[in-house]
Amino acid sequence: SQKIEQNSEALNIQEGKTATLTCNYTNYSPAYLQWYRQDPGRGPVFLLLIRENEKEKRKERLKVTFDTTLKQSLFHITASQPADSATYLCALDMRQAGTALIFGKGTTLSVSS
Amino acid sequence: ETGVTQTPRHLVMGMTNKKSLKCEQHLGHNAMYWYKQSAKKPLELMFVYNFKEQTENNSVPSRFSPECPNSSHLFLHLHTLQPEDSALYLCASSQDSVSGDEAFFGQGTRLTVV
Numbered sequence: 001s002q003k004i005e006q007n008s009e010a011l012n013i014q015e016g017k018t019a020t021l022t023c024n025y026t027n028y029s030p031a032y033l034q035w036y037r038q039d040p041g042r043g044p045v046f047l048l049l050i051r052e053n054e055k056e057k058r059k060e061r062l063k064v065t066f067d068t069t070l071k072q073s074l075f076h077i078t079a080s081q082p083a084d085s086a087t088y089l090c091a092l093d094m095r096q097a098g099t100a101l102i103f104g105k106g107t108t109l110s111v112s113s
Numbered sequence: 114e115t116g117v118t119q120t121p122r123h124l125v126m127g128m129t130n131k132k133s134l135k136c137e138q139h140l141g142h143n144a145m146y147w148y149k150q151s152a153k154k155p156l157e158l159m160f161v162y163n164f165k166e167q168t169e170n171n172s173v174p175s176r177f178s179p180e181c182p183n184s185s186h187l188f189l190h191l192h193t194l195q196p197e198d199s200a201l202y203l204c205a206s207s208q209d210s211v212s213g214d215e216a217f218f219g220q221g222t223r224l225t226v227v
Contacts, residue, residue, distance in 0.1 A: 004155070032212050043115065043203050043218030044156075051213075089156070095212040099169055100146055101205075103156040 002027050004104035006090055012110045013080055021075040021107045023090030029068045032093035034101065035075050037086045044089055044103075048075075080111045116140040119204050119219035126194065127227055134189040134222045136204030142217070144210040145187040147179060150201040150221070162187060163210040194226045 007022040023033070031052050036044035050057045050066040050073070057064045063076040077084050087106040094102050117138045126132050138145065147159040161169035162181040176198075178190040187204055201223050205216040 030212070034215065041221075041223075043117075043205075043220050044216075045115070045218070046215035049213070049215060091216075093212045095210050099171075100158050100161050100210070101216055102158065103148075105153070105155045 002092060002094065002102055004090060004092060004102060006088075006104040006107045008107055009105070010108045010110070012112065015081060015111055015113045017080055019077040019080050019084070019109055019111070021088050021090075021109070023073040023075065023104055025071050025092055028092075028094070028097060029071060030092040030094055031096055033064075033066055033073050034091040034093060035062075035064055035073075036089040036091060036103075038089055038106065039086050047088075049093075077109070080109075082111050082113050085109055085111050115217045115219065117204060117206055117217050117219040119202075119222050121222060122220060123223045123225075125225045125227060126191065128194060128196070130194075131190070131192040133191065134202055134204075134224075136187040136189075136219055138185055138187075138204075138206040138217070140206060140217060142206040142208050143184050144207045145181060145184070146205045146207075146216070147187065147189055148203040148205065150203055151199075156203065159189075161210060168210060191224075194224075196226050199224055199226045 003026045035047045038044040087108045089106045090104040091101040148156045160179045180188040201221045203221045204219045208214045
């Protein structure tokens, strides 16, 4: 079965630095990979989607890369702010395989001022 | 607001009770999902509905019974639950069940089984 690993449960960085979160997966390479943000007590909110034929995607201070050879996605937040503190979830889009979005455990980012 | 509304937000129920969780989406989507989120675990997919038809049951115990009367509404009927079923139950919707579009989540129902 598909396994997803987000490399660390928690990441603490200082304001202004770049946060880098890692998502590794096994087996089937999805056509799409998505990243979500989840705040305590709330549902996940979509951030970015990257296709298998895209190496990089950017949106404001966010950047996602997708390497299907390494079976890895990196999620970067540049010039981080305390408001970026949240849990970030990687999701493999397995709908082409007949199922749905499959999520990793998430990485909880804390940005201190 | 994400356009997906879940009620109730919090629910405490005994192991012999029967209750239902409700999800409504105002986005015109055709696919709806139930996920379970327990502490320290990834979101677990429970059920997938596409155009009101159930397309996936991810080995969920029969004490959880989904119902999708139309593309806008999704229910999760609960009966004789166990304390380990206590979790955040999240509903989501997407345009359809084919890849390439984002999922919109509700705020979840925090369920406690006593």
